[in-house]
Amino acid sequence: MKGDYKTGKRININKLIPYIASSYRKDKIWLRRTKASKRNYQILLCIDDSFSMGINKANILALESLALLVKSLTSLEIGEISVMKFGEKIELLHDFNNNFNDFNGSYIIEKFNFKQKQTNWKLLLENTMNYLNQAKLSNNNNRNNSNGIENVQLCFIISDARIQQDRENLRNNIMDCINRNQ
Structure with a gap:
């Protein structure tokens, strides 16, 4: 799971506090699976x-x-x-x-x-x-x-x-x- 996305599977906890502090504008807080399929x-x-x-x-x-x-x-x-x-x-x-x-x-x-x-x-x-x-x-x-x-x-x-x-x-x-x- 990687990245800073507007949608995804899991929340990046490190991005959560800046998201709340920015009045919910910096909303790239989600992680996505980026591994290639087998x-x-x-x-x-x-x-x-x-x-x-x-x-x-x-x-x-x-x-x-x-x-x-x-x-x-x-x-x-x-x-x-x-x-x-x-x-x-x-x-x-x-x-x-x-x-x-x-x-x-x-x-x-x-x-x-x-x-x-x-x-x-x-x-x-x-x-x-x-x-x-x-x-x-x-x-x-x-x-x-x-x-x-x-x-x-x-x-x-x-x-x-x-x-x-x-x-x-x-x-x-x-x-x-x-x-x-x-």
Whole structure:
């Protein structure tokens, strides 16, 4: 715990008396945790680009959710963010290696048209597992993982959840992801 902040977790007792003596104006009396996290997050956001999303007007909610998640995660500086759209075809719109900014965000939103005829869930899960495995391997090679930082991968799937394929195979694919700590 370090620092002189206006908000925080604990009060710095040494700053308390000057705070009261200044008629409560010198209010930087709080301490915060400043140690870096022992985890590096790789977060993949998958958005359904199928026609059914447009029928229910879930497309607007999906894009708002995408913007909210990206803004929140970048402000927390939690790690790397990647965005993928899926339907009949899968397309990676933003990969982990690029920093996220407003220009990238507008480019990503323009790529969604919500006109794909169906959602291929099996293809999505297979591509997601392969992409996350490749990202983990390249991340381990780049950082050599000698500093003890754990790589954690998360995948958020934003969809209307209309699953036409075999649900049992999808369940098995999801269990494979869980077993790989993805």
